[in-house]
Amino acid sequence: MTIRFRFLSLIAIALVALLARGASADSSPFQGGLPLPVFDTASAPATPAQATPATPPQKDDGRFYVGQETCSTCHQQEAGNWAHTAHAKVFNLHPRDAKEEKNCEACHGPGSAHVEDPSDFTKIISFSHKSKTPIAEQNEQCLSCHKGGQRIFWHDSIHDQNKLACSDCHNPMGTFAAHGLTARESISQTCFSCHKEQHADFAKRSHMPLLEGKITCTDCHNPHGSATAPLLKADSVNELCYTCHADKRGPFLFEHAPVHESCLNCHSPHGSNFENLLTTPRPVLCQQCHSQDGHPAQLLTKGNLPHGPMPDPRLISTSCQTCHVNIHGSNDPSGSRFER
Ligand code: HEC
Ligand code: HEC
Ligand code: HEC
Ligand code: HEC
Ligand code: HEC
Ligand code: HEC
Numbered sequence: 200m201t202i203r204f205r206f207l208s209l210i211a212i213a214l215v216a217l218l219a220r221g222a223s224a225d226s227s228p229f230q231g232g233l234p235l236p237v238f239d240t241a242s243a244p245a246t247p248a249q250a251t252p253a254t255p256p257q258k259d260d261g262r263f264y265v266g267q268e269t270c271s272t273c274h275q276q277e278a279g280n281w282a283h284t285a286h287a288k289v290f291n292l293h294p295r296d297a298k299e300e301k302n303c304e305a306c307h308g309p310g311s312a313h314v315e316d317p318s319d320f321t322k323i324i325s326f327s328h329k330s331k332t333p334i335a336e337q338n339e340q341c342l343s344c345h346k347g348g349q350r351i352f353w354h355d356s357i358h359d360q361n362k363l364a365c366s367d368c369h370n371p372m373g374t375f376a377a378h379g380l381t382a383r384e385s386i387s388q389t390c391f392s393c394h395k396e397q398h399a400d401f402a403k404r405s406h407m408p409l410l411e412g413k414i415t416c417t418d419c420h421n422p423h424g425s426a427t428a429p430l431l432k433a434d435s436v437n438e439l440c441y442t443c444h445a446d447k448r449g450p451f452l453f454e455h456a457p458v459h460e461s462c463l464n465c466h467s468p469h470g471s472n473f474e475n476l477l478t479t480p481r482p483v484l485c486q487q488c489h490s491q492d493g494h495p496a497q498l499l500t501k502g503n504l505p506h507g508p509m510p511d512p513r514l515i516s517t518s519c520q521t522c523h524v525n526i527h528g529s530n531d532p533s534g535s536r537f538e539r
């Protein structure tokens with residue numbers, strides 16, 4: 200009688216154990232929120248990421264992927280913020296390959312060693328200021344998915360040379376801006392965090408409407424690198440300006456040589472305290488290159504100033520352009536002096 204009872208209870212225990220194993224096979228070993236830092240490689244396939252046999256767990260340092268659920272047990276807040284980003288949407292809903300299915304670990308690398316010893320920052324690929332991961336290695340994590348395209352000239356670009364990390368401008372851990380995952384609320388604010396001088400320039404009396412939100416630094420620059428210094432988005436300064444100021448491209452019957460050469464002969468792109476972004480006010484602007492040769496050789500005196508008895512047009516209002524109006528070029532048959 201006692202033997203039979205014992206036999207039955209043994210079967211019952213075995214059944215319960217079997218059922219329990221079956222259940223845990225497709226759920227995390229940390230159910231119940233227990234952040235157990237204990238790992239058994241053999242039972243690791245418990246994470247959903249392992250469902251794809253295509254990529255075996257990464258072998259270096261014996262680290263392997265533990266899955267987002269494990270990360271979330273300790274990093275609930277980060278996981279919550281991240282869930283609203285462009286990455287989370289693609290990685291969770293439409294992963295295109297096994298790497299994207301790794302979620303957190305697609306960027307931070309396999310996390311097993313970190314889970315065992317979270318206090319040692321060398322055991323996880325990290326991007327924050329406390330990071331112990333070399334910048335080149337951080338950037339390679341991002342570039343493994345974002346090679347080419349806008350980043351075709353990243354390597355050896357001035358930002359790369361100055362050891363910028365992708366995360367100096369991007370923060371993929373939350374949505375801080377409408378698009379581009381920029382670290383600040385807008386593209387320009389992101390750039391201003393380092394480029395204070397340009398911030399001051401755009402606040403000058405004459406400036407293109409960047410602070411007003413109509414254009415951004417990346418309309419003219421590619422922060423990821425370019426074949427044209429300084430990080431310009433076009434093949435030359437003029438080609439860049441023509442993208443928005445097409446009327447200045449010509450062709451003109453009479454070209455003004457310095458315009459054709461470079462708009463920067465007369466304009467400061469970021470801002471100027473002289474009207475129309477001019478580098479120097481007129482007439483000095485023109486007189487940097489032109490002597491008074493073609494004009495009546497009269498001496499300009501105090502009396503020729505606007506409020507004097509004999510005001511001279513060369514010193515009034517738009518100065519030289521009172522007569523030479525079409526300074527960017529003329530298509531008039533008699534416009535060789537840009538007067539029409
Ligand atoms: C057992 C709890 C635990 C788990 C599980 C865990 N972490 Fe951590 N993690 C920590 C602790 C604690 C720190 C140290 C925080 C500090 O000191 O600022 C940390 C730090 C980090 C850092 C560095 C933060 C920095 O400021 O540079 C990253 C990145 C990180 N964890 C990512 C992950 C990822 C990805 C996973 C999943 C693979 C994960 N963690 C799983 C506890 C955990
Ligand atoms: C697209 C790449 C990417 C993914 C995916 C990603 N992270 Fe991060 N993570 C980063 C970067 C970059 C930073 C540094 C942000 C900064 O500049 O402070 C970071 C920072 C962190 C930090 C440090 C605290 C902080 O906010 O700076 C923790 C912890 C962390 N991530 C955990 C996670 C967890 C957990 C997940 C998954 C839910 C995850 N990360 C997914 C790129 C990623
Ligand atoms: C596993 C692949 C993968 C990794 C690693 C990765 N990304 Fe992405 N990234 C994507 C995908 C997928 C998208 C969204 C779809 C798209 O437009 O390609 C995306 C989008 C972005 C966007 C555009 C977001 C938007 O709103 O338009 C930025 C910026 C970005 N990633 C930066 C980073 C940075 C910085 C890192 C490294 C910290 C990184 N990514 C790591 C795959 C990845
Ligand atoms: C100096 C700042 C800066 C650095 C450094 C930087 N980015 Fe960007 N990145 C930007 C800005 C600003 C945008 C938004 C551009 C736009 O929308 O016009 C952007 C856009 C992107 C996009 C979305 C547009 C696209 O190309 O598909 C991706 C992806 C991206 N960056 C990845 C990276 C990666 C990877 C790195 C590191 C190798 C990196 N970025 C380094 C400023 C930067
Ligand atoms: C983390 C700091 C940092 C951020 C953010 C940053 N830059 Fe830079 N940038 C630098 C450094 C450092 C240099 C090289 C030194 C210099 O010329 O000022 C540089 C150089 C440049 C240059 C080339 C200067 C030259 O003489 O060739 C341009 C253009 C530029 N950055 C544009 C941008 C734009 C646009 C953004 C925003 C999308 C941006 N930067 C964001 C640090 C930064
Ligand atoms: C309308 C186009 C345009 C916009 C918008 C623009 N830049 Fe520039 N930027 C240029 C041109 C053109 C140059 C080359 C100037 C030269 O060679 O003298 C330049 C040069 C630079 C340089 C090199 C140093 C210097 O001042 O000559 C930096 C740094 C820079 N820009 C940063 C920025 C930042 C940051 C923003 C956004 C706040 C920005 N630029 C917006 C056209 C632009």
Ligand code: HEC
Binds near residue numbers: 418462475
């Ligand atoms: C992304 C488009 C864009 C590019 C590229 C661009 N501009 Fe502009 N520019 C504007 C806009 C918008 C205005 C304002 C027009 C208005 O208010 O009617 C403007 C205004 C100007 C003005 C008049 C400023 C004033 O005080 O009235 C000058 C001069 C100028 N741009 C020169 C240039 C030069 C030189 C370049 C090349 C380095 C350039 N722009 C490239 C968009 C652009």
Ligand code: HEC
Binds near residue numbers: 437455465
């Ligand atoms: C020789 C000097 C000089 C050069 C070079 C020059 N500009 Fe100008 N630009 C001026 C002067 C002076 C004004 C203001 C008076 C006027 O409207 O003609 C001006 C005004 C402008 C304006 C605002 C008024 C308007 O006509 O729309 C724009 C935009 C402009 N320039 C764009 C350019 C572009 C783009 C280039 C290069 C292709 C360029 N400039 C080259 C002297 C120059």
Ligand code: HEC
Binds near residue numbers: 481484486489
């Ligand atoms: C960077 C030098 C430079 C600046 C600044 C400049 N020019 Fe010129 N300008 C030239 C050159 C070079 C020519 C062509 C001379 C030639 O073909 O012999 C020229 C031609 C002219 C001509 C036609 C002269 C002729 O002989 O056909 C006039 C008129 C003129 N410029 C007026 C102006 C005015 C007005 C300004 C100021 C708004 C100005 N220029 C600014 C360099 C400059």
Ligand code: HEC
Binds near residue numbers: 486489519
């Ligand atoms: C009152 C009208 C007027 C003003 C103001 C004026 N010009 Fe002229 N400019 C002319 C006329 C008219 C000619 C043609 C003279 C000729 O064909 O002999 C001329 C010719 C020129 C030429 C061509 C010279 C040559 O050798 O053929 C240049 C260069 C020039 N002006 C530059 C300037 C500059 C620079 C200023 C400002 C300091 C200026 N002009 C102001 C009317 C003016």
